[in-house]
Amino acid sequence: MQWRIITVGKPALPWAKAGLEDYLGRLKRAARVEHMVIKEGPREQVETQLLQASEDSLRIVLDERGKARRSLELAGWIQEHDVRGTKRASLIIGGADGHSERLRKAADECWTLSSFTLQHEIALVVVMEQIYRAYSILRKEPYHRE
Template sequence: MRLHLITVGEPKLAYARAGWDEYEKRLRRYHKLQVTRVAGRTPEAESDAVRRAAGRAPLILLDPRGRQFTSEGLSAYLDAQALGGTGELALAIGGPEGHTDALRADARLLWSLGELTLPHDLAMVVLLEALYRAATISAGEPYHRG
């Protein structure tokens, strides 16, 4: 499956850049990846940029109001999307103010990484690690030792 990762901004801190690069490289073994960095001065401008970047791909927004997954649950969800004919998913991390209600209404899924508030840079790394872990579970590989 093709995963289109859309982020408002990019990791600024060295640890986050290194983590993003590492997990992006690992994830490319399992999925075709496209990464798009968008910007905007307001949440509305950011949401418009995310919508344009996603195009026709079903949109999954990282949002604190969203569904939480276990690693196995995320793996099963992504597998079901692929089996259901979804050739591409767009996953988006918003800016500091989050996504607009209008963009949330257009999303296929709101996904919460948990109840903790994470710094933007860390959330980007957690997203990629979660996707990588889900891919290794689907592949039956030993990375995940739940």
Template structure:
């Protein structure tokens, strides 16, 4: 499956850049990976840029109102999307103000990483690691030991 990861900006902190690079590299062993970095001076412009970057791909927004997954549940969800004919998924991390109501309403799904508020840089690393972990579960590999 093709995963299109869309972020507002890129990781600024060294640990986040290193973590993002590490997990994005690992994830490429399992999925075709595209990364888009968008920007905007306002929440509305950021959300517009995310929608445009996603194109026709089903859009999953990281949002605190979304569904929470276990690692196994995320793996099963992604497998079901792939088996259902979805060749591409776009997953987006919003900016500091989050996503607009309009973008949320048009998204295919909302995914919450949990009830904690995470800094933007850390949310990007957690997204990449969670997707990698889900891929290894689907492949039956030992990275995930639950």
């Protein structure tokens, strides 16, 4: 399965850029992951672009109201979707205004990384680490300890 991580605005914080690049590099051995940036702007325009960028894939919106998953559950979800033949999953991380009800309803799934509202650069690094962790679980690598 291919992953498309879509964010509103590109990372500006040096540690977030470094974290993104680190996990993109680590994931090259396990999965195809791309990061796509949508330019900030009026919410309706941004959400239209987010929907267009994710229209050919399973849409997953990251939102504090979404479903929480443990790392082992995410690994199982990936395995299940690989078996089903899911070609692409798009993870959508919103901007400062978050996601509207319209975007949440257009999603196939809604996940949360935390019950806290997370700044988009933090959410990006956390979700990249969790995808890496899930693939390390599937590959039976010693990264994850439980």
